[in-house]
Amino acid sequence: DAGVIQSPRHEVTEMGQEVTLRCKPISGHNSLFWYRQTMMRGLELLIYFNNNVPIDDSGMPEDRFSAKMPNASFSTLKIQPSEPRDSAVYFCASSMRYEQYFGPGTRLTVT
Protein backbone atom coordinates (compact mmCIF):
# COMPACT_ATOMS: atom_id res chain seq x y z
CA ASP A 1 0.00 0.00 0.00
CA ALA A 2 1.19 3.52 -0.73
CA GLY A 3 1.99 5.68 2.23
CA VAL A 4 1.04 9.31 2.69
CA ILE A 5 1.77 11.21 -0.51
CA GLN A 6 2.77 14.86 -0.51
CA SER A 7 3.42 17.22 -3.38
CA PRO A 8 5.46 19.03 -4.30
CA ARG A 9 8.55 17.72 -2.46
CA HIS A 10 10.31 21.04 -2.87
CA GLU A 11 8.90 24.49 -3.46
CA VAL A 12 10.83 27.72 -3.93
CA THR A 13 8.79 30.87 -4.24
CA GLU A 14 9.07 34.59 -3.82
CA MET A 15 7.65 36.54 -0.96
CA GLY A 16 4.05 37.50 -1.60
CA GLN A 17 3.22 34.54 -3.80
CA GLU A 18 0.55 31.98 -3.03
CA VAL A 19 1.73 28.49 -2.12
CA THR A 20 -0.42 25.35 -2.11
CA LEU A 21 0.78 22.12 -0.56
CA ARG A 22 -1.05 18.88 -1.25
CA CYS A 23 -1.56 15.66 0.66
CA LYS A 24 -3.12 12.31 -0.07
CA PRO A 25 -3.62 10.31 3.15
CA ILE A 26 -3.51 6.56 3.48
CA SER A 27 -6.77 5.01 2.34
CA GLY A 28 -9.05 4.20 5.27
CA HIS A 29 -7.44 6.61 7.70
CA ASN A 30 -9.95 9.01 9.22
CA SER A 31 -7.63 11.65 10.71
CA LEU A 32 -5.26 13.96 8.88
CA PHE A 33 -2.66 16.29 10.38
CA TRP A 34 -0.57 19.15 9.01
CA TYR A 35 2.73 19.90 10.77
CA ARG A 36 5.54 22.38 10.26
CA GLN A 37 9.13 21.60 11.22
CA THR A 38 11.96 24.09 11.72
CA MET A 39 15.24 23.92 13.56
CA MET A 40 14.15 26.66 15.93
CA ARG A 41 10.64 25.48 16.78
CA GLY A 42 10.76 21.75 16.12
CA LEU A 43 7.66 19.93 14.90
CA GLU A 44 4.50 21.97 15.37
CA LEU A 45 0.94 20.85 14.76
CA LEU A 46 -0.87 23.34 12.54
CA ILE A 47 -4.29 21.76 12.10
CA TYR A 48 -5.95 18.38 12.16
CA PHE A 49 -9.06 16.92 10.60
CA ASN A 50 -11.23 14.03 11.66
CA ASN A 51 -13.59 12.56 9.06
CA ASN A 52 -12.78 15.55 6.82
CA VAL A 53 -13.88 18.08 9.46
CA PRO A 54 -11.33 20.51 10.96
CA ILE A 55 -11.17 19.73 14.68
CA ASP A 56 -8.38 21.96 15.95
CA ASP A 57 -6.73 24.77 14.00
CA SER A 58 -5.22 26.54 17.00
CA GLY A 59 -1.73 25.93 15.62
CA MET A 60 -2.32 27.81 12.39
CA PRO A 61 0.03 30.82 12.67
CA GLU A 62 -2.23 33.47 11.20
CA ASP A 63 -4.88 34.21 8.62
CA ARG A 64 -2.42 33.77 5.79
CA PHE A 65 -2.65 30.01 6.39
CA SER A 66 -5.69 27.97 5.43
CA ALA A 67 -6.34 24.25 5.08
CA LYS A 68 -9.09 22.26 3.45
CA MET A 69 -10.08 18.63 3.22
CA PRO A 70 -12.79 18.37 0.56
CA ASN A 71 -12.87 14.57 0.74
CA ALA A 72 -11.27 11.64 2.53
CA SER A 73 -8.44 11.30 0.02
CA PHE A 74 -7.17 14.85 -0.39
CA SER A 75 -6.14 17.86 1.65
CA THR A 76 -4.44 21.17 0.90
CA LEU A 77 -2.54 23.70 2.96
CA LYS A 78 -2.42 27.15 1.44
CA ILE A 79 -0.27 30.13 2.36
CA GLN A 80 -1.28 33.47 0.87
CA PRO A 81 0.72 35.65 0.80
CA SER A 82 3.88 33.74 1.66
CA GLU A 83 6.68 35.29 3.73
CA PRO A 84 10.33 34.28 4.26
CA ARG A 85 9.53 33.19 7.84
CA ASP A 86 7.22 30.52 6.40
CA SER A 87 10.27 28.65 5.12
CA ALA A 88 10.15 25.19 6.72
CA VAL A 89 9.41 21.55 6.01
CA TYR A 90 5.68 20.89 6.03
CA PHE A 91 4.50 17.38 6.85
CA CYS A 92 1.17 15.74 6.38
CA ALA A 93 0.29 12.70 8.48
CA SER A 94 -2.72 10.43 8.58
CA SER A 95 -3.93 8.03 11.22
CA MET A 96 -6.53 5.54 12.23
CA ARG A 97 -6.67 6.04 16.00
CA TYR A 98 -3.22 6.37 17.60
CA GLU A 99 -0.62 5.57 14.96
CA GLN A 100 0.33 8.50 12.78
CA TYR A 101 1.98 7.87 9.43
CA PHE A 102 3.92 10.78 8.05
CA GLY A 103 4.51 11.74 4.45
CA PRO A 104 7.97 12.67 3.15
CA GLY A 105 7.32 16.38 3.60
CA THR A 106 7.44 19.48 1.40
CA ARG A 107 10.47 21.69 1.83
CA LEU A 108 9.28 25.26 1.32
CA THR A 109 11.70 28.11 0.71
CA VAL A 110 10.33 31.63 0.47
CA THR A 111 12.85 34.19 -0.80
Added chain:
Amino acid sequence: TQLLEQSPQFLSIQEGENLTVYCNSSSVFSSLQWYRQEPGEGPVLLVTVVTGGEVKKLKRLTFQFGDARKDSSLHITAAQPGDTGLYLCAGEGGTYKYIFGTGTRLKVLA
Protein backbone atom coordinates in the same frame (compact mmCIF):
# COMPACT_ATOMS: atom_id res chain seq x y z
CA THR B 1 0.42 24.86 27.49
CA GLN B 2 1.72 21.31 27.42
CA LEU B 3 5.45 21.08 26.76
CA LEU B 4 7.70 18.09 26.29
CA GLU B 5 11.38 18.65 26.97
CA GLN B 6 13.85 16.10 25.68
CA SER B 7 17.39 15.59 26.87
CA PRO B 8 20.02 15.57 25.75
CA GLN B 9 19.48 17.69 22.66
CA PHE B 10 22.50 16.23 20.91
CA LEU B 11 24.36 12.98 21.48
CA SER B 12 27.37 11.61 19.65
CA ILE B 13 28.59 8.17 20.70
CA GLN B 14 30.70 5.29 19.46
CA GLU B 15 29.20 2.13 18.03
CA GLY B 16 28.53 -0.40 20.77
CA GLU B 17 27.83 2.11 23.54
CA ASN B 18 24.57 2.33 25.45
CA LEU B 19 22.52 5.49 25.77
CA THR B 20 19.33 6.86 27.32
CA VAL B 21 17.16 9.67 26.03
CA TYR B 22 14.65 11.39 28.30
CA CYS B 23 11.30 13.03 27.65
CA ASN B 24 9.84 15.11 30.48
CA SER B 25 6.74 17.17 31.07
CA SER B 26 4.75 18.69 33.90
CA SER B 27 1.57 17.48 32.22
CA VAL B 28 -0.03 14.08 32.36
CA PHE B 29 -0.52 12.31 29.05
CA SER B 30 -2.92 9.49 28.35
CA SER B 31 -0.38 7.98 25.97
CA LEU B 32 3.06 8.74 24.64
CA GLN B 33 4.81 7.84 21.42
CA TRP B 34 8.41 7.71 20.25
CA TYR B 35 9.42 8.42 16.66
CA ARG B 36 12.68 8.32 14.73
CA GLN B 37 13.27 10.70 11.85
CA GLU B 38 16.03 10.39 9.28
CA PRO B 39 17.21 13.30 7.10
CA GLY B 40 14.81 14.14 4.29
CA GLU B 41 12.06 11.91 5.62
CA GLY B 42 9.08 12.13 7.90
CA PRO B 43 9.08 10.74 11.46
CA VAL B 44 8.44 7.01 11.76
CA LEU B 45 6.54 5.67 14.75
CA LEU B 46 8.56 3.30 16.95
CA VAL B 47 6.24 2.64 19.88
CA THR B 48 3.16 3.79 21.78
CA VAL B 49 2.97 3.44 25.57
CA VAL B 50 -0.32 3.95 27.37
CA THR B 51 -0.02 2.63 30.94
CA GLY B 52 1.98 4.27 33.75
CA GLY B 53 5.09 2.19 34.41
CA GLU B 54 4.79 0.35 31.12
CA VAL B 55 7.97 -1.00 29.55
CA LYS B 56 8.17 -2.00 25.90
CA LYS B 57 11.08 -3.51 24.04
CA LEU B 58 11.82 -3.30 20.34
CA LYS B 59 14.99 -5.29 19.66
CA ARG B 60 17.78 -3.17 21.24
CA LEU B 61 15.42 -0.32 22.16
CA THR B 62 13.65 -0.20 25.53
CA PHE B 63 10.90 2.33 26.17
CA GLN B 64 9.49 3.19 29.57
CA PHE B 65 6.50 5.33 30.52
CA GLY B 66 6.74 6.99 33.92
CA ASP B 67 4.43 5.86 36.70
CA ALA B 68 2.72 9.26 36.74
CA ARG B 69 2.53 9.34 32.92
CA LYS B 70 4.46 12.63 32.78
CA ASP B 71 7.76 11.32 31.49
CA SER B 72 9.34 8.62 29.39
CA SER B 73 12.73 7.26 28.49
CA LEU B 74 14.27 5.47 25.54
CA HIS B 75 17.28 3.26 26.16
CA ILE B 76 19.37 1.90 23.30
CA THR B 77 21.72 -1.00 23.96
CA ALA B 78 24.83 -1.46 21.84
CA ALA B 79 24.08 1.43 19.50
CA GLN B 80 24.75 0.98 15.80
CA PRO B 81 25.29 3.56 13.03
CA GLY B 82 21.81 2.68 11.73
CA ASP B 83 20.37 4.13 14.94
CA THR B 84 21.51 7.60 13.88
CA GLY B 85 18.64 10.05 13.58
CA LEU B 86 16.36 12.48 15.34
CA TYR B 87 14.34 10.89 18.15
CA LEU B 88 11.06 12.56 19.02
CA CYS B 89 8.64 11.84 21.82
CA ALA B 90 5.01 12.89 21.46
CA GLY B 91 2.36 13.06 24.15
CA GLU B 92 -1.35 12.80 23.52
CA GLY B 93 -2.73 16.24 24.31
CA GLY B 94 -6.26 15.64 23.13
CA THR B 95 -8.16 13.03 21.21
CA TYR B 96 -5.66 11.76 18.64
CA LYS B 97 -3.75 15.05 18.92
CA TYR B 98 -0.09 14.65 19.78
CA ILE B 99 2.32 17.31 21.02
CA PHE B 100 5.89 16.68 19.95
CA GLY B 101 8.97 17.08 22.10
CA THR B 102 12.03 19.17 21.32
CA GLY B 103 13.92 16.18 19.91
CA THR B 104 17.25 14.42 20.51
CA ARG B 105 19.66 14.25 17.63
CA LEU B 106 21.72 11.06 17.88
CA LYS B 107 24.83 10.25 15.91
CA VAL B 108 26.45 6.84 16.23
CA LEU B 109 30.00 6.68 14.93
CA ALA B 110 31.36 3.48 13.41
